[in-house]
Amino acid sequence: MLKINEHYLKLQASYLFSDIAKRVAAFQEAHPEMDVIKLGIGDVTKALPAACVNAFHSAVDEMATDSSFRGYGPEQGYLFLREAIAAHDFQARGAEISADEIFVSDGAKCDTGNIQELFSVDARIAIPDPVYPVYLDTNVMAGRTGAFADGRYKGLVYLDSTKENRYVPELPQEPVDLIYLCFPNNPTGSTATKEQLKSWVDYAKEHKALILFDAAYEAFIRDDALPHSIYEIEGAREVAIEFRSFSKNAGFTGTRCAYTVVPKECMAYDSRGGEQPVHPLWNRRHCTKFNGVSYPVQRAAEAVYSAEGQAQVRDLVGYYLKNADRIASAIGKLGYSFAGADNSPYIWIWGDRDSWEFFDMLLNKAGVVCTPGAGFGKCGQGYIRLSAFNSHENVERAMVRIKKALS
Ligand code: MLT
Numbered sequence: 001m002l003k004i005n006e007h008y009l010k011l012q013a014s015y016l017f018s019d020i021a022k023r024v025a026a027f028q029e030a031h032p033e034m035d036v037i038k039l040g041i042g043d044v045t046k047a048l049p050a051a052c053v054n055a056f057h058s059a060v061d062e063m064a065t066d067s068s069f070r071g072y073g074p075e076q077g078y079l080f081l082r083e084a085i086a087a088h089d090f091q092a093r094g095a096e097i098s099a100d101e102i103f104v105s106d107g108a109k110c111d112t113g114n115i116q117e118l119f120s121v122d123a124r125i126a127i128p129d130p131v132y133p134v135y136l137d138t139n140v141m142a143g144r145t146g147a148f149a150d151g152r153y154k155g156l157v158y159l160d161s162t163k164e165n166r167y168v169p170e171l172p173q174e175p176v177d178l179i180y181l182c183f184p185n186n187p188t189g190s191t192a193t194k195e196q197l198k199s200w201v202d203y204a205k206e207h208k209a210l211i212l213f214d215a216a217y218e219a220f221i222r223d224d225a226l227p228h229s230i231y232e233i234e235g236a237r238e239v240a241i242e243f244r245s246f247s248k249n250a251g252f253t254g255t256r257c258a259y260t261v262v263p264k265e266c267m268a269y270d271s272r273g274g275e276q277p278v279h280p281l282w283n284r285r286h287c288t289k290f291n292g293v294s295y296p297v298q299r300a301a302e303a304v305y306s307a308e309g310q311a312q313v314r315d316l317v318g319y320y321l322k323n324a325d326r327i328a329s330a331i332g333k334l335g336y337s338f339a340g341a342d343n344s345p346y347i348w349i350w351g352d353r354d355s356w357e358f359f360d361m362l363l364n365k366a367g368v369v370c371t372p373g374a375g376f377g378k379c380g381q382g383y384i385r386l387s388a389f390n391s392h393e394n395v396e397r398a399m400v401r402i403k404k405a406l407s
Contacts, residue, residue, distance in 0.1 A: 049312035077104025095231035130376030189340015219249035
């Protein structure tokens with residue numbers, strides 16, 4: 001008799017965004033006349049930058065001729081892309097990351113979900129609350145938690161992100177081994193200063209812990225004082241893995257390309273306390289379970305780093321930031337307090353009522369989809385998240401409708 005992995009039975013219903021999509025589909029079926037505006041999942045709406053499209057086309061043409069055709073590529077990604085990433089995203093900011101520490105993949109969601117399998121099942125995990133559900137659910141699936149009770153899984157250390165700490169959690173009171181951080185934060189839109197990240201790096205060094213730093217939204221940082229990468233912090237190479245994505249800066253949510261940085265100094269420990277570098281472990285996993293991102297997609301991603309690509313990406317991100325600003329100003333005028341919007345595509349709004357009740361009200365009365373904060377964790381209860389990923393026109397219409405619904 002084949003038994004299942006019973007840890008899956010501990011998971012809460014369906015994945016948050018599938019759950020929302022189902023509710024929206026049911027609403028649309030019941031109200032076919034309603035033109036629903038989606039400010040829920042952070043999915044981009046604007047076309048790929050022209051530089052990426054041109055590179056994509058030429059690479060497809062190369063695949064059409066025997067002499068330039070390419071079959072399997074290196075699992076870790078082509079050197080042309082890894083070198084461009086290392087030079088532009090890290091070395092240009094004074095962070096010493098080399099091309100062979102970069103692993104190109106098809107998504108930061110997959111990488112942040114898969115990385116935990118390198119570590120022991122009894123690793124003590126610190127997870128922010130609210131949090132991108134992937135970090136949490138993949139640890140539940142792996143058996144690192146007990147049952148779900150009162151909004152939380154037993155056996156995890158939750159890092160509360162609240163209005164009081166401006167949505168940047170305090171260091172844990174107890175020792176932990178693996179720490180998930182995300183800045184600019186999803187879902188709260190908060191950012192962390194160099195000093196704040198330094199305190200996490202120091203903690204990780206002291207406790208022989210590792211930080212999993214999700215920087216998928218770094219392109220939205222406009223404040224020059226804020227770090228874009230954890231490797232801008234001294235000592236981070238020894239204790240941090242960073243995840244990046246082309247989804248939110250260059251509109252690759254449907255095209256799929258991301259990368260993970262595993263510096264060679266990053267260590268975990270075997271059962272005898274011996275140091276084990278993480279880089280070869282991730283390399284082994286990547287080569288065994290992944291066959292690389294397609295050549296045309298990697299060429300399209302490389303074009304992000306060309307002079308035109310850089311200007312186009314900045315414009316694209318600027319477009320969504322303008323939406324964020326518009327949403328923040330409308331919500332502020334309605335008297336609601338919020339975080340995010342500066343340096344982030346997310347606006348985290350205190351709704352002063354149950355999150356799902358607020359979600360239903362906005363959907364029914366305004367035809368606007370948000371994400372209920374409670375879906376991101378216990379500390380998200382009472383909040384909703386609005387995403388700036390839509391057209392200016394739709395954001396404008398959504399704000400008019402929300403104003404009417406809430407007045
Ligand atoms: C979100 O809305 O939180 C993100 O779009 C989810 C993701 O990037 O997978």
